[in-house]
Amino acid sequence: xxxxxxxxxxxxxxxxxxxxxxxxxxxxxxxxxxxxxxxxxxxxxxxxxxxxxxxxxxxxxxxxxxxxxxxxxxxxxxxxxxxxxxxxxxxxxxxxxxxxxxxxxxxxxxxxxxxxxxxxxxxxxxxxxxxxxxxxxxxxxxxxxxxxxxxxxxxxxxxxxxxxxxxxxxxxxxxxxxxxxxxxxxxxxxxxxxxxxxxxxxxxxxxxxxxxxxxxxxxxxxxxxxxxxxxxxxxxxxxxxxxxxxxxxxx
Amino acid sequence: xxxxxxxxxxxxxxxxxxxxxxxxxxxxxxxxxxxxxxxxxxxxxxxxxxxxxxxxxxxxxxxxxxxxxxxxxxxxxxxxxxxxxxxxxxxxxxxxxxxxxxxxxxxxxxxxxxxxxxxxxxxxxxxxxxxxxxxxxxxxxxxxxxxxxxxxxxxxxxxxxxxxxxxxxxxxxxxxxxxxxxxxxxxxxxxxxxxxxxxxxxxxxxxxxxxxxxxxx
Ligand SMILES: Nc1ncnc2c1ncn2[C@@H]1O[C@H](COP(=O)(O)OP(=O)(O)OP(=O)(O)O)[C@@H](O)[C@H]1O
Ligand SMILES: [Mg+2]
Numbered sequence: 078x079x080x081x082x083x084x085x086x087x088x089x090x091x092x093x094x095x096x097x098x099x100x101x102x103x104x105x106x107x108x109x110x111x112x113x114x115x116x117x118x119x120x121x122x123x124x125x126x127x128x129x130x131x132x133x134x135x136x137x138x139x140x141x142x143x144x145x146x147x148x149x150x151x152x153x154x155x156x157x158x159x160x161x162x163x164x165x166x167x168x169x170x171x172x173x174x175x176x177x178x179x180x181x182x183x184x185x186x187x188x189x190x191x192x193x194x195x196x197x198x199x200x201x202x203x204x205x206x207x208x209x210x211x212x213x214x215x216x217x218x219x220x221x222x223x224x225x226x227x228x229x230x231x232x233x234x235x236x237x238x239x240x241x242x243x244x245x246x247x248x249x250x251x252x253x254x255x256x257x258x259x260x261x262x263x264x265x266x267x268x269x270x271x272x273x274x275x276x277x278x279x280x281x282x283x284x285x286x287x288x289x290x291x292x293x294x295x296x297x298x299x300x301x302x303x304x305x306x307x308x309x310x311x312x313x314x315x316x317x318x319x320x321x322x323x324x325x326x327x328x
Numbered sequence: 329x330x331x332x333x334x335x336x337x338x339x340x341x342x343x344x345x346x347x348x349x350x351x352x353x354x355x356x357x358x359x360x361x362x363x364x365x366x367x368x369x370x371x372x373x374x375x376x377x378x379x380x381x382x383x384x385x386x387x388x389x390x391x392x393x394x395x396x397x398x399x400x401x402x403x404x405x406x407x408x409x410x411x412x413x414x415x416x417x418x419x420x421x422x423x424x425x426x427x428x429x430x431x432x433x434x435x436x437x438x439x440x441x442x443x444x445x446x447x448x449x450x451x452x453x454x455x456x457x458x459x460x461x462x463x464x465x466x467x468x469x470x471x472x473x474x475x476x477x478x479x480x481x482x483x484x485x486x487x488x489x490x491x492x493x494x495x496x497x498x499x500x501x502x503x504x505x506x507x508x509x510x511x512x513x514x515x516x517x518x519x520x521x522x523x524x525x526x527x528x529x530x531x532x533x534x535x536x537x538x539x540x541x542x543x544x545x
Contacts, residue, residue, distance in 0.1 A: 132506050152512055160510045167500045168507035172425055172454040181511040183518040192518060210423075214458035228511065 079107035082236060082267055083129060083158070088138035090124060098124035099291040101138070106269070108235070111262050111281055113299075114271040116288035117310035122271035123163065125288070126238050129269070130158040142236075156185070159234030163241045165221040166214075174200070174216070174224055175209040181232040199231045203257060219250025226257060236267040243277055251277060255327060275306065276314045280325045287311070299323060334399070336542040337406055343538065344413050351421045358416060365412055369405040376401030425451065432519075433528075444517055452504075463496050464489065 083106040090098045099121045106112065114122050127133040128140055131151045140147045147154045162168045171177030175196060182192045200206040203223050208216065213224060222242060229237060242258065243251050259281055262268045270278060275285070285302045287295040287309050294309060295302050303323065306313045316324040348355050359366070382396030428450045435443035468489055471477075479485050 127506070130510050132510055155510055155512050162503065162507055164503060166459050167503040169455055170448075170452060170504070170508060170511075172428070172451045173423075176425055176451065177455075180508075180513075184512040184514055186516060186518050189518055212458075213455060232511065 079109065082106055082108050082143060084141045085128075086138050086140070088128060088135035088140060090128065090133060090135055097291055099128075099288075102293055103138075104286065104293065104296070106236075106267065108267055109262070109265060110267050110269075111283045112267075112269045113275055113278060113282045113285045114269060114288065115273060115275050115285060115306065115309070115311045116271075117273055120288040120310075121291040122288055123240055124291070126160065126240055126269070126271055129236070129238055130155050130160050132160075156232055157234055158236045158238060159229035159232060160238045161222075161225050161229055161240065161242060163244065165218070165225050165245075168225055168228075169213045169221070172212060173209065174205060174211050174213055177213055177224060178227045178231050181228060185232070195231050199227050203227050203230075217250070218245050218247070219253045222246065222250070222254050223257060226254070230261075234266070236269065237261060239268070239270045241272055242270060243272065243274065252327065259327075273311055275311060277326045279303065279314055280323045334403060337403070337410060340410055340538075340542060341406075344410065344417065347417055348413075351417065353417070353420060358413075362412060362416065366409070369408055372408065373401040373405040376404055428454070442515060444515055448513075448517075456500075456504075459500065460493070460497055463500075464493050467492050467496070 083104075085102055085104045085106075088102050089100050092098055102125060114125065116122050124133065128135060128147075129142075131147045131154050134148050142150075142154045142157050145153055169177055170180050178196045178199060179192050182195060187195075197206065200209055203226065205220065205223060205227060208220065208224075213221065216224060226237075239258065242254055246254060255277060258268060258270070258278070262281065270282075272278070275282075279285070279299050282299050285295070285297065285299050286293055287302065287306070289309050295305055300323065303313060303317045314323065316322065345355065348358070377393055377397045377400075378391060380394060380397035380400045382394035384392050384394050385398075386393040428447050431450060432443045432447040435441050435446060471488060476485065476488065479488070
């Protein structure tokens, strides 16, 4: 049995306008898993993800990360669970690439010398170092997404949550981000990806969770679930349709 | 600055030239990059030259050019030119992030001003301006694509542009709050890397003296 890292226990969330975002969700996530959270638009994926690092708190039920209750250990949770948002533009805070990556560490009151060291290392790892003095608004879509990932990675999270990481990316951009994500999983990070287009990542995933109308409908290994995808409004990968099983998307 | 007269302006111009040389900027290349602005200055000069009353040196029908109007026109245009140059010099030699750090450093001794929050606000507005401008462009293009430019009433057109833009900006701000919170934002943060060079105080006094002498000239 793998070591548990996130434990979600019967959570519900109702928005202030009375709309029920998610209902009675229970999931356990172990270290090192690569999870796809699939479902069509409005099925509640983003809402569920925001609970994972305490941006939204459940109305009932509870979540624990590394055994600590999220609502009581917010900072601890946010250091453990990093989150890359759907829209790269609205999560960029700094006015240079370097400052943007340093933002999280500054919040944690890390010493300046150590910030410089860590940021440089991350930028080099993600091949962004040559851009360090550029303004983030002048970057390409793929570079922006990688920058957003860098800003999270620098805080050294164990779990990284991606909300639609491939939206608005062209082919090279998708390859860049995808290989970054795969490397992260191989270096031991737990990955959770919300998407309504599973084709690019299904081969890498160890588990798929399907949501519909705020409920979890399926939860299991990709091979066994892939045939049900289309009944929940998610496109089945071509290779599977043609009877070739799951194929890696990367060339 | 705007009340200063010709000698003061020339004095300031010389100082600016000196700074341009020190910053390693080519003065004429800079002039080239603001050539439309210079054209505008020329029109300001003409407008002034034709309207200010005084001792007539030239007159044709109703058009009169006076001594006062010429100097006045020249002065106004020259002053605008100087302001423009100063701005250019500032923006080409100073990184926005150093401005932010310097502001934080200067605000530190002032009580009741949360200098760290101000610094974050500055950097947020710096990084959000392009996003907001891009959204404004998108909205206006989307409206043009549906022939919104047939609407001749400028007030209605502005309202149509501003309302969706505000809405978008608020939504972006909302998302931004989430993004900042998920990265543990709080006011108690690491200080920026701004090493006071020790020259700030002499520099403050120096610029004060220059302003005084300009006023006196
Ligand atoms: N702040 C809010 N107030 C009220 N309703 C909301 C709010 N945020 C989301 N919703 C609603 O909750 C439902 C689930 O939204 P959510 O963003 O979680 O969907 P999603 O699965 O991420 O969809 P997408 O694929 O479009 O990102 C939607 O119907 C949405 O309208
Ligand atoms: Mg979503």
